[in-house]
Every structure is written in C-alpha cells, then in structure tokens.
Amino acid sequence: MDCELSMGENINRLSDVSRFVSELANLSPNRYQPFVGAAAFAHKGGIHVSAVKRNPLTYEHIEPEKVGNQRRILISDQAGRSNVLHKAKKFGIEIKPDDPALAAILKELKDMENQGFQFEGAEASFELLMRRAVGGRKRYFDLHGFRVISQKDERGAPPLDEATIRIEVGGETVHTAALGEGPVNALDNGLRKALTPAYPGLAEMRLDDYKVRVLASDHGTGARVRVLIESSDNSSSWSTVGVSNDIIEASWQALVDSITYKLMKDDQRVDG
Numbered sequence: 300m301d302c303e304l305s306m307g308e309n310i311n312r313l314s315d316v317s318r319f320v321s322e323l324a325n326l327s328p329n330r331y332q333p334f335v336g337a338a339a340f341a342h343k344g345g346i347h348v349s350a351v352k353r354n355p356l357t358y359e360h361i362e363p364e365k366v367g368n369q370r371r372i373l374i375s376d377q378a379g380r381s382n383v384l385h386k387a388k389k390f391g392i393e394i395k396p397d398d399p400a401l402a403a404i405l406k407e408l409k410d411m412e413n414q415g416f417q418f419e420g421a422e423a424s425f426e427l428l429m430r431r432a433v434g435g436r437k438r439y440f441d442l443h444g445f446r447v448i449s450q451k452d453e454r455g456a457p458p459l460d461e462a463t464i465r466i467e468v469g470g471e472t473v474h475t476a477a478l479g480e481g482p483v484n485a486l487d488n489g490l491r492k493a494l495t496p497a498y499p500g501l502a503e504m505r506l507d508d509y510k511v512r513v514l515a516s517d518h519g520t521g522a523r524v525r526v527l528i529e530s531s532d533n534s535s536s537w538s539t540v541g542v543s544n545d546i547i548e549a550s551w552q553a554l555v556d557s558i559t560y561k562l563m564k565d566d567q568r569v570d571g
Contacts, residue, residue: 314367341371349381415514421540423560439562441467447482462489483550500565528553
C-alpha cells in the first residue's frame with residue numbers, strides 16, 4: 300500500500316514477540332497462527348516437500364525468516380525420500396539417494412507409525428532412529444532391568460513411588476533406587492542418579508513437558524498410549540516419544556531417547 304512503517308525494520312522479530320506475549324499471558328502459543336505459528340511454514344507430503352526444496356514460493360507466500368520463523372519438514376508415514384534426505388542434511392547425517400539405509404529408515408518409520416509412534420513432534424527420537432540405521436548411534440548405557448513400586452498406606456496421604464534401576468555404564472553394572480512424585484518421576488530420578496556420575500552434563504538437563512495420548516480408547520485401561528517428553532538444557536530443547544500398552548514402558552522409551560539425545564549433543568559439542 301506504499302506505506303512506510305518503522306516496524307518494518309524489526310519484522311524479523313515478530314515470532315519472538317508473539318511467543319513472549321504468550322508467555323506473559325500464560326498461554327500456549329497457537330501453532331496454527333499465521334506467520335508466527337510453528338505450523339505456519341510446515342510441510343509434510345513427499346511431493347509437497349520435493350516442490351518446496353526446488354522452489355519454496357510454490358507453497359510459501361514469504362520467506363519464514365522474514366518474520367523470525369523457520370521452515371519445518373515433518374516426518375510421518377506419508378514421508379518420502381525427499382523428507383528423509385532433508386532431515387538427514389539438517390542433522391548432519393550423510394545419506395545418499397541410493398543408500399540402502401534410506402529405504403531401511405522409510406520402512407522402519409512406517410512400521411513404527413503403524414504401532415502408534417509419531418515423529419512430527421519428536422524430532423530427537425527420529426534423529427536417533429536415523430543414526431541407528433546408518434550405524435552412527437553410540438550406546439551410552441544398557442538396561443538390565445527396572446522396577447517401579449507405587450504404594451499408598453493412608454487414605455489421605457499421597458502415594459509413595461520408588462524406582463529401582465540396573466544399567467550397565469562403561470562396562471560396569473550400576474544399581475540405584477530413587478523416590479519421585481509419581482512413578483515416571485521416580486524412574487526419571489533413578490535413571491539420572493545412575494548416569495550422572497559418568498555423564499555430569501546430565502545435571503543441567505530438565506524435563507519441561509510430559510504428555511500422554513491414549514491411542515485406542517475402546518480398549519479401556521489396556522489401551523496403547525503414546526508418551527511425548529520435551530526436555531531442555533542451557534542451550535536448546537528437544538522432544539522424544541515412546542509407545543506401549545504400558546504407560547511406564549512408553550515413558551521409559553521416551554526418557555531413554557531424551558537422555559541419549561542429550562549425551563549425543565554433548566559429544567558433538569566436544570568433538571566440534
């Protein structure tokens with residue numbers, strides 16, 4: 300409209316300002332909000348992603364960076380080779396279009412999503428999946444077993460939850476126990492207690508969000524559930540996923556991925 304506005308100089312801060320206002324108002328940011336929402340520049344279908352890689356203007360009316368947002372390529376059972384190759388480049392994983400690992404990743408992705416996994420909101424779990432497929436995922440610890448006890452004694456008293464964990468770290472078996480506010484918190488505390496002496500960087504890791512989604516409610520209390528965990532440290536945040544008929548097992552899967560991702564990030568920072 301040929302109008303000169305001073306705010307145009309700072310339009311690249313629009314997304315940050317939107318998130319800041321949501322934080323002040325104690326509201327969850329609307330992921331579908333135009334321009335500033337997390338899904339405003341998200342792409343999913345294989346052909347769709349292929350077109351965006353060739354010319355973003357085919358599906359985007361402006362460059363997301365102009366409003367402080369970023370393009371997101373989602374991974375799902377609709378994903379094609381273009382999606383996976385795009386993610387591989389983003390994660391710094393070398394995969395060529397004719398690499399057998401690419402077909403293996405696509406097959407595992409579809410198989411896991413048929414079980415109820417969803418990686419659109421759990422990119423850290425998907426990166427670990429990719430690194431495992433190409434042989435680049437380091438094993439920082441191995442589980443020998445865990446037990447979670449939830450005990451309630453008095454009518455008005457809160458339950459007492461305790462987790463006992465046996466894992467192998469650096470060739471040694473570590474056996475720990477920890478209390479928590481709920482069975483998942485106890486499991487998280489026990490796992491950190493066992494690993495922090497070997498990996499001190501875990502002390503700065505936080506669990507920011509924990510979500511449970513029932514996948515088939517017609518099975519009642521025996522329904523399969525999906526657990527999403529969002530974690531962060533002093534420099535970034537990431538999300539992981541677990542799926543099982545047992546909510547503790549699903550939580551364990553997401554917790555293990557979350558901690559493994561943190562340890563992998565710390566290794567990359569040291570190597571870099």
